Amino acid sequence: MGSLLTLQFLFPLLLAILLLVTGYISGRYLERKHYEHIIAEETRPGQVMVFPLRLPPPSLSPPETALVMGSVVISVDYFKRFIATLRMLVGGRLNSYESLLDRARREALLRMRAEAEAMGAKEVFNVKYETAVISGRSAQSQVGSVEVLAYGTALIGKD
């Protein structure tokens, strides 16, 4: 009976603590790595330039345009959700979700630039973002996933 009692009380507690510790360590490590990667890519010389302008200046008018896009699907993890749940009780910035979405947006833009670069473009105009929740909207669902899509018009030169 003693061991049963121990298991009954300790199991959920130990499981949660294990998940939280794993989440904290891996989340910290992966986020740092990811930001290092994003910043290195963004500042790499010769990157395709992106502009939110709807139309390119006439001087740049190219012979060919193409739709380019970059998409990222991210999922909230147990740990980030745990912090967010606590945060929602007291209010304030949901830091754990903010950094996640920031990384997703920047990663999506980088992927769009990579696509444009592969197609031989030097600039992308009319860049827009879309965000769609693709799972986790119902209360029962355990984790939520979000797609961040960046798209624009690549100007492909003819040289």
Place this chain on the structure above:
Amino acid sequence: MGYQNRQPPEGINYVSNGWQKDFVLLVVGFFAGLALLIWLAMLALGWSARWIPFSWEQALSRPLQQTVEPDQRLRYLQGLADDLARAGNLKKPMTITVHHQDSDVVNAYASLGGHVFILEGLLDEVKTEQGLAFVLAHEIAHVHHRHPLKATIRQLGFGVMMGLVFGNTDIAQLAGAGGQIAMLNYSRDLEREADAWALAALQKHYGHVDGADALFQWLAEEKADEAPPQWLSSHPDVQARIERLRDISREQGYSLQGKVTPLPEWETASSEAAPPTDR
């Protein structure tokens, strides 16, 4: 050409190391606050038990009311319980109803409405009337101090609070498990309170407290390696309870030496057929 993309500054759309700070602040701060709140609520709820009349408890526990014809053994247990209740000055409108359960688990418990359950296993292992009387008095003490009611109110209140604060989330489970462990602390306090009352009742009834710790001695010998660590247990550590009984006896001047009578033999069909409890 004059166009260029500048690298935007960091830390505007997100707080750098934000969630790490959140984690430490929120987890520590929030759970400390919650623990304080629950502690206060539990105190208030336990305290409020005194305003609930005993008749409500009896009404709630009506389904426990016995219909079987009491046999010799039950009459003996009921008689002993009534003697002890009188010796311990059980609060006035309260009554004790003893039940016997055919289970070889060595245990006894008190429920709402003054219903005390003695399990067959206990009668097999405790050989003396004083040993049994202490367990019985201990359960009567739970009734006297309204412990079953307090525990029920606390459990209900705790459940409602968890539901209100967290709803159906992981944190509710986590806090629930933590709360249960904290609840065990209350439980241990109640056990100590009951031990003291029971010892006083025994001294009053027999004129000594010799043999009162018979069950604890048995537990210490037979079940020592099965016991969970104290913080996970609803009862205090057995060895500590034995020592505490001795301390109380010394402080209150209870006599530690006296005549110990063996349990009487009773004729019941079930006691003959009871399985061996040699575990």
